[in-house]
Amino acid sequence: MTETAEKIDYSSTLYLPQTEFPMRAGLPQKEPEIVARWQKMDLYKKLRASAAGREKFVLHDGPPYANGNIHIGHALNKILKDVINRSFQMRGYDANYVPGWDCHGLPIEWKIEEKYREKGRNKDDVPVNEFRKECRDFASGWIEVQTEEFKRLGIEGDFEKPYTTMNFHAEARIAGELMKIAKAGQLYRGSKPVMWSVVERTALAEAEVEYADVESDMIWVKFPVTEGPDALAGAFVVIWTTTPWTIPGNRAIAYSSRYAYGLYEVATAENDYGPQPGEKLIFAKRLADESAAKAKVTFKFVRDIEAGELAAVICAHPLHGLGGGYAFKVPLLDGDHVTDDAGTGFVHTAPGHGREDFEAWMDSARALEARGISSAIPFTVDDAGYFTAEAHGFGPDAEGGAGRVIDDKGKKGDANDRVIKALIARHALFARGRLKHSYPHSWRSKKPVIFRNTPQWFVYMDKDFGDGTTLRSRALNAIDGTRFVPGAGQNRLRAMIEQRPDWVLSRQRAWGVPIAIFADDHGEILVDEEVNARILDAFESEGADAWFAEGAKERFLGNDHDHARWNQVMDILDVWFDSGSTHTFTLEDRPDLKWPADVYLEGSDQHRGWFHSSLLESCATHGRAPYNAVITHGFTMDEKGEKMSKSKGNTVTPQEVMKDAGADILRLWVMTTDYWEDQRLGKTIIQTNIDAYRKLRNTVRWMLGTLAHDKGETIAFADMPELERLMLHRLAELDRLVREGYDAFDFKRIARALIDFSNVELSAFYFDVRKDALYCDAPSSLRRRAALQVIRTLFDCLVTWLAPMLPFTAEEAWLSRNPEAVSVHLEQFPLVPAEWRDDALAEKWRKIREVRKVVTGALEIERKDKRIGSSLESAPIVHITDPELRRALHGQDFAEICITSAIEIDGSEGPAGAFTLPEVAKVSVVPKLAEGRKCARSWRITKDVGSDPLYPDVSARDAAALRELGFKP
Template identity: 55%
Template sequence: MADATDTPSGRDYRDTVFLPETPFPMRGGLPQKEPLILEQWGDLYGTLRAERQKQNAPLYVLHDGPPYANGDIHIGHALNKTLKDFVVRSRFLLGYDVDYVPGWDCHGLPIEWKIEEQFRAKGRRKDEVSKDEFRAACRDYAGKYIDLQRDQFQRLGVVGDFANRYATMDFASEAAIVAEFHKFKNSGQLYRGSKPVMWSPVERTALADAEVEYHDHVSPTIWVKFPVTGASDDHPDDLLSFRSSTPSIVIWTTTPWTIPANRAISYGPDIAYGLYEVTAMEEGLEFEPWARPGDRLIVADKLAEDVFKAAKIAAWTRVYDINPSGLETAHPLAALDSGYGFSVPLLAGDHVTDDAGTGFVHTAPGHGADDFEVWKAHGHHEVPDTVDPDGAYYPTVPLFAGLKVLETEGKKTGKFGPANGAVMEKLIEAGNLLARGRLEHSYPHSWRSKAPIIFRNTPQWFIRMDEPLKSGDTLRETALNAIDATAFHPAGGKNRIRSMVEGRPDWLVSRQRAWGTPLAMFIDKQTGQPLHDDAVDARIVAAVAEHGADVWFTAPDSDFLGAHDPARYEKVQDILDVWFDSGSTHAFTLDPRTAEHGYSGNRPAHWPADLYLEGSDQHRGWFQSSLLEGCGTRGRAPFKAVLTHGFTLDENGEKMSKSRGNTTDPLTIIKESGADILRLWVALVDYSDDQRIGKQILQTTVDAYRKLRNTVRYLLGALAGFDEAERLTDYDQFPPLEKFILHRLWELDAQVRQAYAEYRFQDVVRPVLEFCSGDLSALYFDIRKDALYCDRPDSVRRRAARTVMDEVFARLTAWLAPLTPFTMEEAWTTRFPDAGTNCARVIPETPGQWRNPAEAERWAGVETVLEVVNEALEAARRDKIIGGALDAWPTVTAPAELLAPFDGLDAAEVFRTSGAELVTGGEAVTVAVNLADHPKCARSWRRVPDVGSDPAYPDLSARDADAVRFWDQTH
């Protein structure tokens, strides 16, 4: 605006200009401001629920997948909990009463290890610590991190029923988990089976599929000869006597340590096999190969050349076809110890292929699922126990007693022990090692310890997947039907979990650890079956509810058994798989939660949940255990919909690792930039895929935040003093530009509501950002500055602009409240300090009258011309032809159809120039930038013909003179 010295009258008109005024600062200062807003909110969740319940709002339930209670939160936690908060806050915004109870998973190995480390540091081994003391230490550890993570989640802005949070180690929770387990026990779905399971010697427990991941590993490979000792009558007469050389079946394996457990060889009924005689060996070798001319070997024809190449065999003769059916062999170590003197039969198996190896599969029924199944299918029932829980051979294993398969102590913990090497040396000594090598392949490791695992035969408790339930369907069938009835976001999650459930084995639910919920049941020693007695079960559940799960290990059996003779029953000491724990959480969060369940508030039942939301890895974890638990006890899934997100990578798309130094700490982001920056990053990414984060990406997020903040700040300044008396209520009075912005609000309102309803948060923030930077900042605000600053307050144009800006403010602060709640709260309370929290609002209803496609089409055309005009004005500024746009009076020439949108508009107002001429002609838009050859208004700086037309204000335009006269009269 002009200085007083610029005006002929000498008057300073700055006081008469209606410049924006607001205490809302340009810089957010979020790290300092957000904690203050959190204090002001107090029990925000309770406030929101009370408000919605007064309105009889429909209930919406998000069930929290429990994070594990150890350590500070990491970026994965921040992503997950922020997405959940988007759901909670957006459902409140859409008018729902939202039930969200944050929870924690507390049992399991990671905490056990930490506590073991603490005791070792004090010079005490785990077996020197009582189970009571050990479990108490685990409970204290988990409790510490529940409190820590709770505070960190709340600092992130997460709202929920933290006052009644759940934890799997709460007494009431443990009792509910035991009760859920009893349902499986009493329905006949539970059984004890002795078969190979994935076993972690380092953790000394069985693992479920969901606890196993695969990493590249280099294993020794061996080709082993099993001498043929017997054949049925339909084999050639000379098979066992030909040239007095005993033929051998050759197997190939990557686990030499399992050879002592071998009990059979499997073959493929449809594979072509042959008897081959070695005629020559490779020459010039640096070592003496184990094969000799005259050796007779039986292998699959398709793989014979590969086998001979590995054994350094240069030439061979195929003698004739061999049908493996009816053959028997000796164990390859039989010559060294009579303990291996049993016969090794040939068994047909559909799992055998001739894609690799020899076409024969060494079969150790105690160390492989296929091995076990084919052994059982051929009528064999005894499965040898070869390796103990610590990964060492049992004392009864000939030649190898006590040797470690996997090291479980010291610096080599998790490394393979001497067993592989010892077995290979004995095979050489016995003359039955044909060749050996090394292979890099994918090998199973524990998800938690990252140590290799083994398959090991051990008695465990399983839940049947393929036995009919009361409904007549099996648990697998019931679960697959439940998957089909569930909505998945993204949709591809359905196929992923479906394929997993289709192929999964029976659910292994027992673990041989200390810190967890027990399989609280008794086994009849005479029948081997679980005790089914409702009174016993009730006493167990009541005791756990009062004293916690520890009571199962400390109380006398008679306390539970009542009239039953304790001597007849065995108390099961195993604990439940932690996935059973977390899979049961629906039972004590979605079912009624009242004072008798240990909670301070009453909460009605709402089962199943509307949504489960976790990372995509939970298709094999929590989603699946919850699915199976719900289907097994209630006949359906405990959720109506499942939403999954990807993993967070560094800026280069690589997995984050503390050792690599490429992690991003959410607490550091909050401390340096504020929680709203982190939340805005979550809103901007496509969470359904893996996302990236780092300094550069966060800087882009900060830039986007500034655009939002500056838009809101401008609105606050422009709306200073706006009240209902000023509001323009007659839609027909709005100028075309205001009608266009109202149409955009109508359009965005539908998009935002739909996007929130479908959990597409990116489709909320990106269109709103584009609206702020495009329609508002680059078009509307720029065009309307002159009217806002210089029109008299009661003018229709200024009233229309301020009315529309009020509507924009009302919607922006609502639309963005779930995503950047701190900033929108600050903006709302800056303008309405006594109106209550912004978080309690619902999206304002948008009148259908605002829909105006014709006006949208008009302004699309206007902006096509405006873009060319702006480029011309910018060039004129660069060339110093004009100082600013108000010095210009451009002539715009364009075809009639391109100028048609300007009918009824003031082109100079649109171009932000002092004047403009529109000329029809030509084939494209051309602009001649002419100087505005008129006096300069001392107030608005426009160069227009009517400057000086009002004698009372000779240095003002007629519009400005009228505004100043109004000012003088009212001040």
């Protein structure tokens, strides 16, 4: 090479990538700019206009609660919804997303009460509608905050006109749905044990309860037998309970005819207050010895006891005579709920404090009355957790006043201790101890609840609608007709519906939609269409506050009804009824949506929450579910798989991730995780996604840079080189995978496939192989023009496929390539021709790449040992004894495929020491240095460098390109 030639700069003759798309994303700064652009251009309206007339796809938004900044669970949930909506929008649907908020209920009411307490105010001294206005304002403020946080995540939807449960129209529709249920005869007032929050002074539904471990008192109590077989005279039936405070409410003892029972006599005793030698006691035989050990006694077995004998037994209450009460008979009832895995085989039955107790008592009510035993259920505990006068000896008239089960701060009261002391004093305690077990707590206050018999409003689960169906049967049929993703959700929801009791709707609070009905003292409901119309008209124009306004009763009843007979119900509706009704005032009432929804998507806890309440409400008023499919996601744990909590300091907030890394990193994490299960998130996982994102971004960046030289030429598919047709074949395969993945809501499958395709098949193979042709070939080169066309297609497919997942990055890339475009999100997924699919070609290239793998493996060792610096310095000999592999290589420029300057294919066995890979049989490689000179333009080493005298330091191929370009040294 001459001194003059060495100085020639050929860089201007190369088609090197050129792009302003930055390598460093700067997402925390770039994304807010894109959000601002979307808002300024009103992307939401443009999406609606572009989709006008298309088939609607509706994902109905489960409403988050408007009382705080969003957390990582919100981010996961909203990102999943956004990806679904965007993917359907870009596949030919009108996928309108209307976000919503749950605004009523105790958490907000509690916040306003806390504010009052700080100022020394009493909520009860504030006019109810003034209080409700403060709750409304509080919710409105947080809706504004959460709206901006959701937009920052890249969520696109109708944030200008969201739905809220406190909207006047919504409140009217919620009340109207209740009126439909009442008109159908499905609403009733009943007295049943419900979960009651002493702290919050209201009934709770199962969905409002969580379970936590507590340590409780447990006691074994002796009930003296007063009637029954002579052989049992003087004996005691022993029960076991972990709620001593419910003993004053005891009215029966349950046993099971499935188990064997026996009569036992105390032989020895080592205790101060328990049973003494000679006492006779009745136990399930399986549990007798275990119980004896608890009381530090030994037993002598006396005789077996038949179930028929137990059925005839009547006991006295162990507190008989205390406070002048408990003089009633305590019968034994055969119950299916009795077990013999713990306790005594007898279940203390307090019908005012447990669902199973209540049901067993009511099932026997008629038979008990026939035996002269009153079936009345006492109210032994009031709404503040105090014993009432019906808890004789512990109520207001007791020494020291009423005992308390749980105080208003959620702490244990003195009720258990007082009951235990009373039992000891009456020689009725068999044994006592402590037990750690799971117990229900209010998920809002985190305080224990109690089971308490109170008058509430219920919806029947098993009353015939008049058409042969019940709410339970309708709901079960609807579940069978619903698609569940993952499928296990179907069995979970079915089991809950099969077992659930009647739906308790009433709450004793102020902030919510009232149970807007009138009822008499007997619970009969006034059903009058004119009265209902007046109520709903007022709600529509004034909101539910109209129910609490002065003169509301007179206004709504008018002159057609006896005001003295009809009582205005002042309870509010369970907020789950509110959210369960959202399908009516959102899907039904908005012309830009449809009913039922295609999809509901929420966390797996919503099988007992929103999925559940929406199903029941819709089945009660519409006869079917308001959704066609239900998708559930798990919960986000820390990197160790532990629950996130502020106290542990292991929380990850979406705000922090977006500030440090960007929303698209958070979205990529969601897309690459098994969201159907619980997921993990932390610094290491975030960094892993940053690394994956960087590689993906660099692939997109390289395509953008290369396409800077694209003139939009079209090469017929049949005229394309095999390698380009292979890439189009892969696009055809991916097109099917992407579309099926989005249909199946299997985002991880899509994300993994696209990331692997970008990294392994594009960056590490196709782009690597074609860089030489793309940079160095002449403008007229078919190989180069075909490659540009394929890269153009690759870019369009990859960026649009990724747009639902990574909306910011896709937008930035799309506008970089198409500055005149409005938004990538107004595009559709490209149509991929069926003719691109070529399985035979793919199989041929699978073989080629197998051989290539052996070559690159051999060259990697040469590089590592510094015998070569670049693969272009080599010209290996490849020994292939497999004829099929040799046929696959026939006609190929295998040196280009392996990125070497030359290559030799030999059909004989390779020499000893040749490089091999165990997974690729019959192929071996002998490294060899390339012969010739290094081309100053392409850096390939060939023997034809200098063959063109005008360009003495380049190869013949490069010289031809330079002549076509008109380059003169």
